[in-house]
Amino acid sequence: MTSADHPAHEAPVAIARQFLEARQAARGLAAYPGALPATLAQAYAIQDHAIAAQEKAVAGWKVGRILPPDSASWGAERLAGPILADTIVEATAGAPGLIFADGFGAAEAEFLLRIGAPPERDKMHFSLAESWALVDAVHIGIEIASSPFPGINSHGPAVTISDFGNNNGLLIGPAIADFAHADLTGQTVSLSIDGAVVGTGQAAAFPDGIVGALRFLLENLAQRAIRLPAGTWVSSGAITGVHPVRVGQHVTADFGPFGRVGCVIEAQSPAR
Secondary structure (H helix, E strand, C coil): CCHHHCCCCCHHHHHHHHHHHHHHHCCCCCCCCCCCCCCHHHHHHHHHHHHHHCCCCEEEEEEEECCCCHHHHHCCCEEEEEEEHHHEEECCCCCEEEECCCCEEEEEEEEEEEECCCCCCCCCCCCHHHHHCCEEEEEEEEEEEEECCCCCCCCCHHHHHHCCCCCCCEEEEEECCCHHHCCCCCCCEEEEECCEEEEEECHHHCCCHHHHHHHHHHHHHHHCCCCCCCCCEEECCCCCCCEECCCCCEEEEECHHHCEEEEEEEECCCCC
């Protein structure tokens, strides 16, 4: 399929529909289902069509980094994607992380922010302090990054954005007590797969830390006229990196004094 197969205004709808159909059938996509989005605006248009076309509630948002040199060429340091309510689970013993077995799958250790109060309506710009004031809890957790398209992360951030920001779930671990005074950005975090450490890092590496991720999301959604209700979860960025996983592997994220959280990777089943 090429952009010539659809009028310009229909192309985002067609791409969104094919991604949704693949996700619902839990089947892989051998190629990107249309012309690659050339701008971030085109990518978010595809994402918006997918959100509108599916019937499940959005209960969270993931924020991901756009690293140099892509950040310069695309004009953004971060990207966003929706997290559906039925993919957000408590990270109990044996909790599964579901990936599209014939697509792309990865696990990411992240700080999870819960929105306690919705942002002011029609507010377009936020300071770091204004952003942080909206948070009423911080948990440790794991984002499951997965897409039916195996090349989701190989064609630049616009392609990643276009399929739900490459998200397929969120595992919520323990809350961090007195989070407002905890050294979240300075805490070293590690992620292990089958007992072997595959990455370490600190949220201090993020521009403006985790609150910078929240500010980006607030402004991104405001520009798209999307409301962020109280109780929404924000997955603030991969601290140790994006680590590909396969079905059957065990993942553990260690946040030091803040605790540990883990999951076993399983294949996403088709929607009923």
